[in-house]
Every structure is written in C-alpha cells, then in structure tokens.
Amino acid sequence: MRARLAARSTDRAVFGHRRVTVNFEPGEISREEAAAFAALAARGVRELERLAGLSGRAPLRFELRGATLISYARGRTIRLPVHRVLARTAPYLHEIAHVLLPCSRAPAWFSEGLAGYLESAISERGAGYDSHLFTPAGNSGVHADAAHWLADPRGASVIPFVGTRGTPRGILADRQNVAAPFYVLSHSLVKFMADQSGLPPLVRLSRARSFPAAARRLTGKAVSAWRAEWLDALRRPAAPLSPPAGGTPGAGTAR
Numbered sequence: 001m002r003a004r005l006a007a008r009s010t011d012r013a014v015f016g017h018r019r020v021t022v023n024f025e026p027g028e029i030s031r032e033e034a035a036a037f038a039a040l041a042a043r044g045v046r047e048l049e050r051l052a053g054l055s056g057r058a059p060l061r062f063e064l065r066g067a068t069l070i071s072y073a074r075g076r077t078i079r080l081p082v083h084r085v086l087a088r089t090a091p092y093l094h095e096i097a098h099v100l101l102p103c104s105r106a107p108a109w110f111s112e113g114l115a116g117y118l119e120s121a122i123s124e125r126g127a128g129y130d131s132h133l134f135t136p137a138g139n140s141g142v143h144a145d146a147a148h149w150l151a152d153p154r155g156a157s158v159i160p161f162v163g164t165r166g167t168p169r170g171i172l173a174d175r176q177n178v179a180a181p182f183y184v185l186s187h188s189l190v191k192f193m194a195d196q197s198g199l200p201p202l203v204r205l206s207r208a209r210s211f212p213a214a215a216r217r218l219t220g221k222a223v224s225a226w227r228a229e230w231l232d233a234l235r236r237p238a239a240p241l242s243p244p245a246g247g248t249p250g251a252g253t254a255r
Contacts, residue, residue, distance in 0.1 A: 019045045019056065024064040028082045034064070037085055037092075040128060044093050047127035048100055048118060052203045060099055062092070070172070073098040084131070091131035093119040101206045108167045112183055113190030114206060116142075120187075121199075134180045139191055146188030147234045149181040158182040163189055163227030192230040193219060 022038040029037075041062055049056055064082040071080045073095045084090035097118040103111035120138035123130035130138045135145055149155030154177045158168040162185045170178040194202055201218040208214030215223045 018042070018059065020060050020062060022062045022064065024082070025066065028066045029064055029086060033086065037062070037064070041092055041096070044096050044122060044128040045100070047122050047125065048093070048096055051118065051121060051125075051199070052101065053200065054100055054203075060096065070175075071095055075099075088129050089131050089133070091119065091133055093122050093128050094131065094133075101203065103206045105209055106206055106211050107165050109162045109164070109182070109186040110190065110206070110211070113186035113188075114202060116183060116187035117190045117194060134183045135187060142184065142188045142191055143234065145184045149184050150231075150234055152181065154178070155181040155185060159185060159231075162186050163223055163230070188234070189227065189230050192233070193226055 019042045020038055022034050022041065024034045041060070045060060046056075048054070058076060061077045063077060063079045064085050065079060066082050068079050068081045071078070071084070071091050071094075073079075076099055078092065078095040078099060080090045080092060080095070085092075094115045097115035098111065101114060101118075103114065116135065117139060120130050120135070120140075120142070122128050123138065124140075132138065135142050137145070146155075150159065158178060158181045161168050161182065168178050168182055171182060172179070190202065197219040205211070205214050205218050208218070212223060215221075215226075219226070
C-alpha cells in the first residue's frame with residue numbers, strides 16, 4: 001500500500017500504512033527514509049502474523065526518535081532510536097513480536113527469547129533484517145553464542161533467571177554485561193524448544209494464563225525438563241542442539 005505523509009506539527013510528520021504508522025522528526029530522518037522504513041515494518045508485521053498464525057488487528061505505531069537510547073514497546077507503540085533505523089540495526093522485528101505476542105503471563109526469558117527467535121526467523125525468510133544486537137549469527141549461531149556466555153562469569157550470573165522466573169538486576173542499565181547474556185541464553189532456550197516442539201505450541205504458550213501448566217501440556221515437558229536438557233546439550237558441544245538439516249524447525253501455523 002502506498003504510504004501517506006501528513007504533517008502533524010511544524011516538527012513532526014507521520015507515514016501511514018494499513019498496518020503501521022511511523023512518527024518521526026523530519027530533521028532526523030528524511031521523508032524517503034521514513035517511507036522505506038514504514039514499508040519494511042509493515043512487511044515485518046504481515047510476515048510475523050503469517051508465521052505465528054495470527055490475524056491482523058489495529059495498526060502498530062512506530063516512533064523514531066533521536067533521544068531514544070533503548071528500543072521498547074508499550075501497548076501497540078514501538079519506540080526506536082532513529083540512528084539504528086538509519087543504520088539498519090534497529091530491533092524492529094523483535095519489538096513487533098513483543099506487540100503481537102505480548103506474553104503477559106510468561107516469564108521474561110520466554111518473552112525475550114521468543115521475540116529474538118522470531119526476529120531471526122523472519123529475517124532468514126527475507127522479510128526484513130535482523131538487528132544482531134546480541135546474536136551476530138541469529139538463529140543459526142545462537143547456541144554457539146549461548147555456550148560462550150555460559151562459560152563466562154557474566155553468563156553464570158544471569159543463568160539462574162533463564163528457564164525460571166524474574167529478571168537479573170541491571171538488565172536495563174548494563175546492556176553489555178547483563179542484558180546481552182540474558183537475551184542470548186533466553187533466545188537459545190526458546191530455539192531449543194522450538195526445534196523440538198515446533199513454533200505453534202510456543203505461540204499458544206505465549207497466550208497461556210498459567211505458564212508452567214501450559215508449558216507441560218503444550219510441549220509435552222515441564223519447563224524444568226526443557227531447561228535441564230538444554231543446559232546439558234550446551235555443555236556438551238559435540239551433541240547436536242538442532243535437528244538435522246532437511247526441514248524448517250518451528251515452521252507451521254499456530255491455531
């Protein structure tokens with residue numbers, strides 16, 4: 001759909017697509033760059049809905065701001081640092097996943113891990129780019145990254161929060177030493193689950209009212225069992241963490 005540009009004030013403008021609106025400061029990003037991002041974000045929304053078996057709803061609102069330091073989603077609004085949008089390193093697909101699958105009753109590791117997994121899965125299908133904020137190789141390399149962090153004292157300090165409840169202290173203030181290992185390890189655990197159970201059960205799990213009971217019912221194992229198997233595989237590098245090539249792990253439509 002062709003983008004529309006409407007002036008909201010002397011210093012703000014917005015591009016509108018059927019699935020997204022993009023609010024930006026004209027002095028920070030050009031009209032053409034904002035329009036290109038609007039089209040990219042709209043495609044990401046459509047692809048994530050298709051991959052997760054979701055039906056379209058109200059549009060998402062993106063705010064591109066120079067003063068924004070950390071990307072985040074609140075309600076159906078996503079704020080992104082404009083310099084990351086311009087450099088094509090913005091985690092817009094990760095934040096779209098948070099909006100469409102809010103995981104309101106799920107623990108933090110599952111919410112962040114699922115968003116990371118979906119960001120990589122969509123980019124691997126050519127429907128957008130992976131920000132690679134913490135996982136340089138996306139889904140294909142996340143287990144190797146996780147094994148590296150697990151052997152690092154910083155990873156050891158956050159592993160008690162992966163596959164359990166709560167979030168490590170300093171996750172917002174210290175992105176390199178706390179957020180990075182937590183996000184990578186969470187992403188790895190979710191991918192480990194998706195490779196074996198498929199994506200549809202995890203999509204349904206994201207909506208569950210009782211996460212522990214639903215995890216056992218939908219995936220066939222308790223979260224503690226998934227966690228133990230995943231950690232054992234990470235600590236034994238020779239053991240395959242993903243199924244053999246020939247299929248697309250996690251592919252399918254959630255119902």
